[in-house]
Amino acid sequence: TQLLEQSPQFLSIQEGENLTVYCNSSSVFSSLQWYRQEPGEGPVLLVTVVTGGEVKKLKRLTFQFGDARKDSSLHITAAQPGDTGLYLCAEGGGGSNYKLTFGKGTLLTVNP
Amino acid sequence: NAGVTQTPKFRILKIGQSMTLQCTQDMNHNYMYWYRQDPGMGLKLIYYSVGAGITDKGEVPNGYNVSRSTTEDFPLRLELAAPSQTSVYFCASSESGAGNTIYFGEGSWLTVV
Numbered sequence: 001t002q003l004l005e006q007s008p009q010f011l012s013i014q015e016g017e018n019l020t021v022y023c024n025s026s027s028v029f030s031s032l033q034w035y036r037q038e039p040g041e042g043p044v045l046l047v048t049v050v051t052g053g054e055v056k057k058l059k060r061l062t063f064q065f066g067d068a069r070k071d072s073s074l075h076i077t078a079a080q081p082g083d084t085g086l087y088l089c090a091e092g093g094g095g096s097n098y099k100l101t102f103g104k105g106t107l108l109t110v111n112p
Numbered sequence: 113n114a115g116v117t118q119t120p121k122f123r124i125l126k127i128g129q130s131m132t133l134q135c136t137q138d139m140n141h142n143y144m145y146w147y148r149q150d151p152g153m154g155l156k157l158i159y160y161s162v163g164a165g166i167t168d169k170g171e172v173p174n175g176y177n178v179s180r181s182t183t184e185d186f187p188l189r190l191e192l193a194a195p196s197q198t199s200v201y202f203c204a205s206s207e208s209g210a211g212n213t214i215y216f217g218e219g220s221w222l223t224v225v
Contacts, residue, residue: 009152033214042116042202042216043155088154099145099170100214104154 004089004103012109016078021106023089024071030092032072033100034063037086046074079110114138118203118217125193125224133188133220135203143206144186145170145214146178148199155202161186193224 005024013019023032031050035043047056049065049072056063060083062075076083086107090100116137125131137144142163147155147170157170161180175197177189186205190197200221206214 040218042204042218044216045213048213090155099157099160100155102147102154102156104152 004091004101006087006089006103006106008106009104010107010109012111013079015080015110015112017110018075018077019079019108020073020075021087021108022071022073023103025091027070029065029069029072032065032069033090033092034072034074035088035090037088037105039085043086043088076108079108081110081112084108084110116203116205116215116217118201118220120220121218122221123223125190125222127193127195127224129193130189130191131193131222133190133201133203133222135186135188135217136184137186137203137205137215138184139205139207139215140183141205141207141215142183143208144180145204145206146176146186146188147202147204147216148172149202149219150199158188158201190222195224198222198224 007022033048034046037043047063052069053067054065060077064073086105088105090102092100119134145160146158149155156172158176159178161167164183167178200219202219203217204214206212
């Protein structure tokens with residue numbers, strides 16, 4: 001089972017600041033997904049990255065997939081209180097594409 | 113806009129009791145999953161199904177059972193509840209496997225005392 005390490009575990013910032021969170025593995029990702037989970041809700045998919053070096057943007061969120069496909073980052077520009085939540089990365093594939101393996105997540109709090 | 117619906121939302125069980133968490137989806141997805149989420153531990157796959165009549169174990173299946181008699185429904189059965197099963201349970205579905213969008217329900221909070 002592939003282990004995904006996310007850092008930092010907790011992050012508390014002020015509105016308007018920029019931040020980056022990371023997802024790393026010792027093995028190559030077949031594909032990587034980023035989810036956001038708000039309190040009391042289930043995770044919601046933000047993006048899927050597949051190709052090494054890929055960059056995707058979703059409004060103020062920028063997702064990068066490492067060239068070697070062993071790491072990924074999520075950068076948020078000018079964070080807002082609505083960005084508060086648990087950010088999870090998940091890897092799907094390997095021998096089976098039925099299952100996702102999740103990291104433990106980064107809990108982000110954006111203070112007004 | 114129903115998507116994935118789980119019931120109940122909250123439940124308190126006594127040690128040794130049994131219960132079933134219900135899950136239904138209205139998107140005609142073949143793949144369905146049950147995860148549990150413990151504080152600081154991420155989501156762990158309990159069981160999954162790739163279609164009606166087919167189920168398989170995930171990472172943490174002990175103490176649970178599932179069935180998939182229809183495409184829409186994927187109930188999770190807890191037999192002889194133990195305090196270690198205190199967790200938040202999420203049902204999810206996808207059209208065709210983990211590389212595609214997985215849709216999660218809102219979760220079921222279970223406490224075993």
